[in-house]
Amino acid sequence: MRVLIGAIGHESNTFTPFLTRLEDFYVRYGPEILDSPIRRGALGGIVATLQAHDVELVPTVAAGAMPGGVVERRAYEIFKQAVLDQAHDVDGACLFLHGAMRAEGLDYAENDLLCDLRAALGPDVPITIGLDMHANIVREMAETVDAMVAYHTAPHTDAHETGEQAARMLMQILQDGVRTKIGFAKIPFLLPGEMAQTALDPMASMMRMVADIEAHPKVLSASLANGHCWADVPDIGVIAVVVTDGDAELAQAEANRLAYTFWERRAEFGVSAEAYPVKDAVAAAMAADETTVFLSDSGDNPGAGGTTDVPVLLKALLDRKATGVVMASIWDVEAVEACMAAGVGQQVTLSIGGKLDVRHGTPLEVSGQVRLLTDGQPYHGGIRRSWMRGGHGPIAVLNAEGVDIILSSTRLSFGDPAQLRSLGLEPLDYRIVVLKRGYLTAPFQAISQRSILAFSPGATNCDLTQMTFERVQRPMYPLDPDATWQPD
Numbered sequence: 001m002r003v004l005i006g007a008i009g010h011e012s013n014t015f016t017p018f019l020t021r022l023e024d025f026y027v028r029y030g031p032e033i034l035d036s037p038i039r040r041g042a043l044g045g046i047v048a049t050l051q052a053h054d055v056e057l058v059p060t061v062a063a064g065a066m067p068g069g070v071v072e073r074r075a076y077e078i079f080k081q082a083v084l085d086q087a088h089d090v091d092g093a094c095l096f097l098h099g100a101m102r103a104e105g106l107d108y109a110e111n112d113l114l115c116d117l118r119a120a121l122g123p124d125v126p127i128t129i130g131l132d133m134h135a136n137i138v139r140e141m142a143e144t145v146d147a148m149v150a151y152h153t154a155p156h157t158d159a160h161e162t163g164e165q166a167a168r169m170l171m172q173i174l175q176d177g178v179r180t181k182i183g184f185a186k187i188p189f190l191l192p193g194e195m196a197q198t199a200l201d202p203m204a205s206m207m208r209m210v211a212d213i214e215a216h217p218k219v220l221s222a223s224l225a226n227g228h229c230w231a232d233v234p235d236i237g238v239i240a241v242v243v244t245d246g247d248a249e250l251a252q253a254e255a256n257r258l259a260y261t262f263w264e265r266r267a268e269f270g271v272s273a274e275a276y277p278v279k280d281a282v283a284a285a286m287a288a289d290e291t292t293v294f295l296s297d298s299g300d301n302p303g304a305g306g307t308t309d310v311p312v313l314l315k316a317l318l319d320r321k322a323t324g325v326v327m328a329s330i331w332d333v334e335a336v337e338a339c340m341a342a343g344v345g346q347q348v349t350l351s352i353g354g355k356l357d358v359r360h361g362t363p364l365e366v367s368g369q370v371r372l373l374t375d376g377q378p379y380h381g382g383i384r385r386s387w388m389r390g391g392h393g394p395i396a397v398l399n400a401e402g403v404d405i406i407l408s409s410t411r412l413s414f415g416d417p418a419q420l421r422s423l424g425l426e427p428l429d430y431r432i433v434v435l436k437r438g439y440l441t442a443p444f445q446a447i448s449q450r451s452i453l454a455f456s457p458g459a460t461n462c463d464l465t466q467m468t469f470e471r472v473q474r475p476m477y478p479l480d481p482d483a484t485w486q487p488d
């Protein structure tokens with residue numbers, strides 16, 4: 001038995017002011033994907049499960065890039081072609097797709113890929129997919145594949161298990177003769193991921209409902225995909241998907257019930273962490289009794305497409321004369337070069353940030369002492385996504401009146417204290433650790449006594465009513481607070 005496999009992942013933010021290009025992707029083709037670090041995620045679960053069933057793997061492509069702007073069309077077409085080139089003489093296909101990729105001129109890239117894959121394989125070859133919880137699933141995708149399942153955790157800790165489940169469902173179809181039916185329901189709700197951590201209510205109780213549905217003997221999988229809300233595309237929202245063994249009515253009824261429960265609880269979804277506007281967040285962090293607090297610069301989160309060059313929260317900290325602060329990080333090549341030219345220990349005055357996301361920030365003049373310079377190499381082995389890009393380029397740390405500002409040559413995403421430590425910066429030695437993210441990743445949560453989220457401006461602003469949406473279908477909650485919805 002031969003099964004086509006692959007993984008293509010990108011979360012495309014239409015508010016990010018630059019394209020995600022082919023060179024921004026970590027990409028491998030053919031058998032090389034089996035040895036790629038992408039295997040650590042969902043693809044690893046797919047491979048392990050299929051190998052346990054003695055399936056011959058037909059590897060196509062594994063491609064992933066940090067969340068960012070819309071993907072250049074050429075890159076997407078190359079990835080798609082790598083899949084389609086192998087779409088013959090196979091018994092099935094199992095892919096991991098993030099689900100929130102947009103390419104130039106293509107609002108729903110995964111749907112385009114799946115429709116072309118279906119056309120190539122014909123109606124009788126089963127296709128199953130694993131998805132990120134922040135997938136934007138359109139109805140046609142549910143009509144095109146035989147089964148799908150999304151991550152059940154945010155922060156995501158079940159990528160491998162999700163891949164396993166996608167592959168398991170494929171084997172149930174191929175070996176056990178299961179005839180899947182998919183129920184699909186979408187509610188008009190733009191929901192930032194920061195408001196839907198699965199360990200916290202109301203998302204925690206919604207996921208218990210998902211687990212209850214999955215316990216039904218006829219249900220193969222149930223998923224809630226919260227979508228990627230920073231996408232100004234028409235067909236978007238929170239999606240419930242239920243896959244059953246042959247029971248279309250049950251699948252749709254359970255998807256409707258899940259979606260309607262979610263909809264009825266929409267007002268309960270807020271930022272579950274302690275969260276304030278920028279100035280209040282800074283004041284709360286400075287007044288904290290804890291030895292270290294983590295402060296999230298949530299509007300400029302590279303984990304959802306932020307540029308990491310909006311210096312608004314940094315300015316608020318400097319204005320308040322906060323000390324014992326580390327800021328991770330500001331992407332500004334010119335500022336890094338100026339620090340390199342000056343040298344360690346030298347005083348410099350720089351204009352930092354506000355050069356890329358000019359809609360949400362302006363350059364900030366900062367004077368300080370160059371504290372540290374590196375060529376970026378310490379990140380290898382430490383940084384979570386070091387394999388995503390060729391290299392990080394030089395990094396400088398500028399101390400501005402007690403604020404250590406990490407200046408980077410590329411867009412960095414700090415998801416692990418090891419990244420700070422690899423620079424010689426001990427996070428727990430600081431009073432305030434500013435991270436450009438929304439909720440803390442699990443490794444930061446593990447060392448955090450208290451975290452505060454600042455509603456800062458940027459491409460990932462959690463207050464969606466401050467963003468300008470032009471193409472999303474209306475009414476859409478919370479842009480239209482009085483929106484109503486009923487299952488079909």
Ligand SMILES: [Zn+2]
Pocket residue numbers: 132133134156
């Ligand atoms: Zn996600």
